[in-house]
Amino acid sequence: MAPNFGRSISFPLTPARSFSKPFCHVRSVSLPGTTSSHPLLANLHAHIAAVRSWIQDTASLQAGLTAIHALHAALADLLLLPESHRVTSNACDRLLDAFLLLTDAHQGFQECLMSLRHAAAESRAALRRGGATRLASTARSQRRAEKVLARLAASVSAVSSKCARLNLVGEDAEMAGAIMQAAAASAAAPVAMFSAATSMSSPASSCKKRSMFIPTFATRKVETAEAAMERMYALERCFDECDKPCHMVFRSVVQTRVSLLNIMTPTI
Secondary structure, three states, rough: OOOOOOOOOOOOOHHHHHHHHHHHHHHOOOOOHHHHHHHHHOOOOOHHHHHHHHHHOOOHHHHHHHHHHHHHHHHHHHHHOHHHHHHOOOHHHHHHHHHHHHHHHHHHHHHHHHHHHHHHHHHHHHHOOOOOOHHHHHHHHOOOOOOOHHHHHHHHHHHHHHOOOOOOOOOOHHHHHHHHHHHHHHHHHHHHHHHHHHHHHHHHHHHHHHHOOOOOOOOHHHHHHHHHHHHHHHHHHHHHHHHHHHHHHHHHHHHHHHHHHHHOOOOO
């Protein structure tokens, strides 16, 4: 039998061969021994931390939407790994239910943003023309949208607590834990986002109400109306800038559900 020279070190590797193996190793889609060293897991944990950091300071809705979208993109990459298929069917079922509710919530959020943006534009026009009836009508529309946002925040809050309690069991505990943390962060972020959108809208609404009850001869009415118009314009611009990122987040949540369904569906 011919001897095996597979492990021989008699001949030094050429420069081309010495670079080939590390390069292929970095591009591999399988976990290299321990999952803690895999770049996709590290990338997911970084995006989870970014989302949690935004939750602590919801200064920008657009930044929050961007962070959530990036988190789902990182999670989608991780779910392509063969190791993610070790997650139990029961856990996948619960994750599918959670992401279905998140899909509905983000779709409702898109509709609320459109309503609030339209109400802001109508309010600005009514303030400019002095139409009290039209202003009262837009204020009612705005309050309805704020109530919908409050209901969405309550429903997503329940999803967030359920995701935090998920116990994903599989051969790879770190992989399962990362998926659970991503799901919990993905559910917690919309709660903060819906509340932030409501708090942004409410001061503008109260500013409009103040301008309606100041006497016509008072100089302060003009100042308050101008402040209200400026606030309405800033609100309208903010919601308009969030439209595209909001749609991207909605699509990424749907794609996450598709990836989970692919895990549960046997390969033919």
